[in-house]
Every structure is written in structure tokens, then in C-alpha cells.
Amino acid sequence: MFYEIGDGSGHKTAGFKHSPFNALVAPRPIGWISTLGADGIANLSPYSFFNAVSSHPPIVMFCANGQHMEGGEKDSLKNVRDTGEFVCNLCTEELAQQMSDSSTHAPRGVDEFEVAGLTKAQSRVVKAPRVAESPVHLECQVMQIVELPTVGRGGSNNIVIGKVVAVHIRDDLIVDGRVDIARARPVGRLGYFDYCVVSETFEMLRPTWPLNAGTKTAAG
Numbered sequence: 353m354f355y356e357i358g359d360g361s362g363h364k365t366a367g368f369k370h371s372p373f374n375a376l377v378a379p380r381p382i383g384w385i386s387t388l389g390a391d392g393i394a395n396l397s398p399y400s401f402f403n404a405v406s407s408h409p410p411i412v413m414f415c416a417n418g419q420h421m422e423g424g425e426k427d428s429l430k431n432v433r434d435t436g437e438f439v440c441n442l443c444t445e446e447l448a449q450q451m452s453d454s455s456t457h458a459p460r461g462v463d464e465f466e467v468a469g470l471t472k473a474q475s476r477v478v479k480a481p482r483v484a485e486s487p488v489h490l491e492c493q494v495m496q497i498v499e500l501p502t503v504g505r506g507g508s509n510n511i512v513i514g515k516v517v518a519v520h521i522r523d524d525l526i527v528d529g530r531v532d533i534a535r536a537r538p539v540g541r542l543g544y545f546d547y548c549v550v551s552e553t554f555e556m557l558r559p560t561w562p563l564n565a566g567t568k569t570a571a572g
């Protein structure tokens with residue numbers, strides 16, 4: 353199978369009804385983004401065009417695609433523009449339904465914490481609240497918002513890049529001074545309506561040069 357993207361409908365020439373792109377870049381971590389509007393109303397939405405992009409300093413990004421159903425920018429994007437702050441909450445298997453519920457196209461002014469039946473926890477450095485039920489939170493300050501063009505849909509694609517300024521980890525995830533993330537059972541996004549859960553991990557140390565010299569390093 354091969355196709356060129358072309359004007360964005362290249363997958364159709366290959367016989368796909370829907371673009372398989374999202375199924376090919378998988379699994380994607382889910383940034384469950386909480387923000388506070390300038391009006392003081394909290395907002396919570398999942399973003400799977402999300403990732404860590406640097407560790408020194410820790411930097412994350414999420415991309416708001418298209419527009420709000422009432423027109424204009426999605427609430428998360430509007431809020432980070434207005435306040436310069438957001439929190440990434442880890443979505444776990446037991447929170448998957450609430451995460452999905454929080455993605456509903458709610459009218460502006462609706463607090464998705466309430467829609468999804470979640471509890472707000474106060475952040476320590478930023479004003480945006482955290483999802484109390486989530487075991488990991490990254491408090492972030494916006495560094496840059498990069499606008500990218502779209503094809504075939506309204507609005508634009510905006511990458512929000514944020515510096516992580518504070519980290520919360522539930523104590524039971526810490527074993528011998530390391531985080532055992534499989535204990536949290538994080539949820540990843542696949543294509544279509546599919547998700548996955550991290551339930552087991554394996555370790556592989558980085559090789560030193562030359563390969564096969566018998567020495568390995570754990571340096572990240």
C-alpha cells in the first residue's frame with residue numbers, strides 16, 4: 353500500500369474511507385489538559401497530539417486542531433493564550449471514561465470537570481486546577497504557541513509549547529526511588545476509536561560504542 357497525501361484526500365485513492373494516519377502514529381500519549389479561563393471557569397479536555405519534547409528543561413506540547421463548535425478557538429487554546437498556564441493530567445485506565453466524557457463539545461462556559469464528575473485539586477505554582485483523581489500532574493507555563501496551516505477544515509492548528517514548572521506524583525507509583533508507571537496503567541490513543549493501556553514494560557539499556565563490546569549504559 354502506498355499513497356501520497358496530496359490535497360489531503362490521497363487515502364481515498366488508496367481505498368481508505370477515512371485517513372489511517374492517526375492509526376499509524378500510535379500509541380500517542382494523552383495530555384489531559386486542564387486550564388482556567390480569564391472568567392475563572394475551569395476547562396478540561398484530552399489532547400492526543402501531545403508529547404514531551406525535551407527533558408532539560410522538561411517541555412511538553414499539545415496541538416489544538418480546528419475550532420470550537422461555536423466558532424473560534426477551542427477553549428483550551430483560548431485559555432492558555434489568556435492565562436499562559438495549563439496542567440497535563442495523566443489519564444489512567446480507571447479514568448478513561450471521564451477523559452472521554454471531558455472531550456464532549458460542550459458550549460463555552462461549561463466546566464468539563466463537572467460534566468465528567470471529576471474533582472478539582474488546587475495546583476501549587478499555576479492557577480489552573482488539577483484532576484484530583486489522576487495520579488500524575490505536570491504544571492506548565494506557556495513558552496510559545498505556533499500556528500500551523502490546516503487543509504479542509506476551519507480554524508487552524510496551534511501547537512502550545514509549555515515548560516513544566518512543577519510535578520505531582522502519587523506516592524504509590526514510586527518504588528525504590530523510581531516511578532513504576534505501569535502501576536498507573538496510563539491510557540494511550542490509537543486510531544479510530546481505539547485506545548491501549550500500558551500494563552507491562554521491559555528494560556533495554558543503551559549500548560556504548562562500539563556495539564557488542566559488552567558494556568551498556570543506563571544513561572538516558
Ligand SMILES: Cc1cc2nc3c(=O)[nH]c(=O)nc-3n(C[C@H](O)[C@H](O)[C@H](O)COP(=O)(O)O)c2cc1C
Nearest residue numbers: 397398399400401415416417426427428455456457
Ligand atoms: C482521546 C482524545 C484525544 C483528542 N486529541 C485531540 C487533539 O490532539 N487535538 C484536538 O484539537 N482535539 C483533540 N480531541 C478533541 C478535543 O478533546 C475536543 O475537541 C474538546 O471538545 C476540546 O475542548 P476545548 O474546546 O474545551 O479545548 C481529542 C479527543 C479525545 C477523546
